[in-house]
Amino acid sequence: MTSVVTAGGISVTMRGAVVDEAEPVLARLVSDGVPVRLASGASAAAGAAGRPVPSRAARLWGPDAAAAAERSLGWLELPERSRALPGRLAELAGEARGAGLDRVVLAGTGCAAPAPEVIARTAGVELTVLDGTDPHQARAVLDDDRLARTLVVLADTADPRSAESLRSYGEPEADLVVDAYRRVFERAFERAGITGAELRRRFLVCAVPGSPLAERAGSSGYRLVPADADAAGAFAALGAASLVPAALAGADVARLLDEAAALAATLRQPYDNPALALGAALGSSAQAGRDKLFVADQGSGLAGLGGWVEQLVAGATGKDGKGVLPVVVEGVEAPGFEASGVPRRVLLGRRPDDAGPGREAGLSVTGPLGGQFLLWQYAAAVAGRVLGVDPFGRPDVRESEDNAAALLRSEEGASPTVIARAPALVSGAVEVHGPEELLGGARTLTEALEAVLAAVPERGYLAVMAYLDRWGDPDAGGLRSLLAERGATKRRTPVPVTFGWAPRCLPGPGQYHKGGPPNGVFLQVTGNVVHDVPVPGRPYTLGQLQLAQAFGDMRVLRARGRPAVRLHLRDRVDGPAQLFKALTA
Known part of the structure; x- marks a missing residue:
């Protein structure tokens, strides 16, 4: 079965099980008056005593979230x-x-x-x-x-x-x-x-x-x-x-x-509303246990849109043990995208009648960039309603920020390297830092990486967070596909693997890591600093700030019982090369 919803220059195509799951949720959203309430925006009404009360839109996510939502609905305008x-x-x-x-x-x-x-x-x-x-x-x-x-x-x-x-x-x-x-x-x-x-x-x-x-x-x-x-x-x-x-x-x-205004004119509609349909699809998929959203671009011309979608959707839905985790992949033929079973697949840029790789994806989204921004924002807010979470809060991000600041304020924090424990394993230019119960006595880098992959539970995921130079260390991005491919050869079901440049990834996926379903395993990658940059007027450098951010986030993950390992590259050229060799051995 295929359902195509087109309006305001945007087209959302749903196929197969996505349609079956989304239709009853969509009907419930319409009967609850969600399109009209959400499109009414953030204007508050006056209560009997003349005090502002949350608008109908702000109350969509429950009474506890209403006050915060009231201050966060300006994106609609x-x-x-x-x-x-x-x-x-x-x-x-x-x-x-x-x-x-x-x-x-x-x-x-x-x-x-x-x-x-x-x-x-x-x-x-x-x-x-x-x-x-x-x-x-x-x-x-x-x-x-x-x-x-x-x-x-x-x-x-x-x-x-x-x-x-x-x-x-x-x-x-x-x-x-x-x-x-x-x-x-x-x-x-x-x-x-x-x-x-x-x-x-x-x-x-x-x-x-x-x-x-x-x-x-x-x-x-x-x-x-x-x-x-x-x-x-x-x-x-x-x-x-x-x-x-x-x-x-x-x-x-x-x-x-x-482009955004063209779609905004359709958001009040109960039907022929692509943003509402996409939100219903995201929320219903997560409710059914299919909470990994593989995202591939197929000629959209919107450079980097998948990364922004990941930031938005993971941060909006990943809390209270629930959420939708976008897994942005390199293309429709990337490891994991064509996997059947748990993950959902989203194509950005393919027309509904196109043939070729990825055509069986559960969701396809086309349209110009301005409309896409508003589409995904609306869909993320609707998915939050379906899952029963506040899409605008980031309750678990603040702790990582506070930990980083505390490390920098502490007597030892001026040089965070002094608080790093001895590595569990050193292999050439790569140090492996992690608990023995996770690494299982690994003696080689290949064994350590396989232990990390083996720790991912059924329906879980592996998140790679690279505290590196995304211009000068671009090869590090190749870790995602190599780990996904290695995981597929070692397990009966593929391992969803995300990759993010840190700390860029912390406000979005980082919220999901701590507040979403507790089934993630985490792999930090840090690197040796050769030419540091002092921060004038502060007792730390950019390199020390970067390491404090990594340590601060690691503390939060481990405090929540999330399995986490840090790989430290003693050399930023030889280190990635050794990682790639270990994964292809």
Whole structure:
């Protein structure tokens, strides 16, 4: 059976068991009035005493989540509310070009960075995105001979409470990553002789008014473009924090908003509503125990969209022991995608009548980027309703952030390497750190990796988190397919394997890792730092911040009883080569 729902430039095709599971859930969503309630947005009504009460939309996820949801529904209004931005951003882009600033660098958090990067890559314009803390990656940007022509956008869509982690340093500030990059770039510009008004011209801040980052912009004289207070993380993809850097880099964000508005006009419909159908499919699949969503791009032309979908869906649904975990793969012929049984398969970009590899996938989604952003946001919110979770909260992300900050504040934290235990195994350029009960006395790197794969329970998954340079260490991304292929040869059922560059992956998949179903096994990859970057005014470097983030997240995983192993590359060239050799032995 095949069902195709098309509206607003978006088409969602469901096939086979997906249709059977989604139809009764879709009927229930319609009978509960979900399309009308959700499309009504976040406007609160006044109670009998004149006090605001949660809107009908905010109450969709239960009374406990209503207050928080009320403050998080602004994403529904962004296709129209953001209409004022393109003109203003065109002026800013013209001013920057007139001043000779033709390279745009976005220094943002893991939540703020994926959407503008997808917009820029899809538009074919250059946007340098620094959302990790690897010092080699940062140094590549700092040592570029275009530094004098660089405009730095500081963007923050994180929970404002995360600023509390830095208050012990004597001042409120944005999160650790944004704070570090502001300081690093200020020092780099000053060393290049760029000071005063010229220094201020090279920064643009996008933050919620009244937030620590916005206050910093005011005290430093940096230009501020207000971010949306009621849309955060991946739900802010059509807001200022995403559109500002993309537009400054040259992307046509007005067209993006037109694409989203075309779909927004259909969201109130009970039927012929592709976003509602996709949400029902995601939620019903997870309810039936099929909570792994293999995602492959098949000619969509939307570069990197799968990674943004992973950030959104995993972070929105992964809590209270429930959730949907996207597994982004390299293509329709990648290891695991064609597997039958537990995983669902999603194609991005294939028309319903296309033939070829992957045509039997349970879900196919086509349409332009602006519509896709709104489609998946709406679907993630609906899936949260089906699963009974608050899609806007990130209750388990904060603990990792606090642990990293605590490590950096501690006496030992100025050099986190001193708290690392002796490795369980050293094989050439690779150290293996992990508990004996998981590694099982492995004597070789191959045995250690096989022990990690063997630890994945039935219907579980393996998550690889690489605290490395995603530009300078791109081969590390090959670990996903090699581990998936190795797992398929050693087990009766394939092992779903995810891969994420950390700390970019922590706000989305990282929430699922701690709050979702407790059936994951975790493999961290860290690397030796050759050329570190000091953070001016702080007692740590970017390399130490990166390691503190890895250790902080590992502590949370192990505290929750999640099996976790860390591989440390003593050499970033020989280490990955040895890992690949061990997996193909």
